[in-house]
Amino acid sequence: MDRFINRKRKYDNDENTEISDTTLPSTSETLKQSGGKCRYYNESYMDIGFTWCGPKDEPIPECIVCGKMLTNESMVPSKLKRHFIKQHSHLKNKDVHYFRKLLSDQKKEATKFTKKVKVSERAPEASFVVSQMIANNMKGHTIGEKLIKPACKEMVRIMIGNEAALEIDKIPMSNDTVSRRICCMSTDIKELVIEKMKNSRFTLQVDDSTSSDGKCYMIGFVRFVDDNAIISQFLCLKEFKKNTRGKDIFNTIDYFFENNGISWSDCVGICTDGAPSMTGSIKGFDTLA
């Protein structure tokens, strides 16, 4: 694995001196667009410990033992053999089966390594998706670590296996993480909506309500056109200590607009429930706005 990660894949321009070896297989060539000859890989180069990489129409030889890549001009048996003898003479008695196995093992290791990197990269994404589901279903933030993660781990262990189940452990889903993810997504949505409101006309829908414990709330929704679609989006929720007068509602929304650079002139319509605090001709929210 270490050799796979640390392998230095450099083009080698130093090996241009051709040696004569009439016993080695011949090379197929065509003319390159630039005028030079393009050489192609021959399966028999596996005997000398070489595979190929790069584009099909201009492949370059790659040493299976050390991973060194030579130039297309070096795709001739004599130059490949020269590298092999110079660098890996201790393997001169190995046959083609040895090199095939070496190449196959390297490919397996590469796939395993890629998979591991991808899984750990996906862990934060999975964490965000589950946090969003928790928020959408209005469940407590602790449900992630107490129920969802252990349940998911068991399902994966039974259906796929222990190794896959261990990957589930890498998904951060503690109470604090879920809370932080939800805040993060909420801030992102708020910023997006504000940006849309700054760049297009919109309408507002505002209402006030009193909860069973006597607290007064004002809730605002916004509607705007985005990519030829009408978008309705929650905008804000504010708790009032006393009554929700038209003036209080107006001041709250006005403060929100001012803080976020939103202009009242882009607001082309206001929808309320027709209560006096909203529609009053002197102090109603509609009149003030």
Ligand SMILES: [Zn+2]
């Ligand atoms: Zn080599």
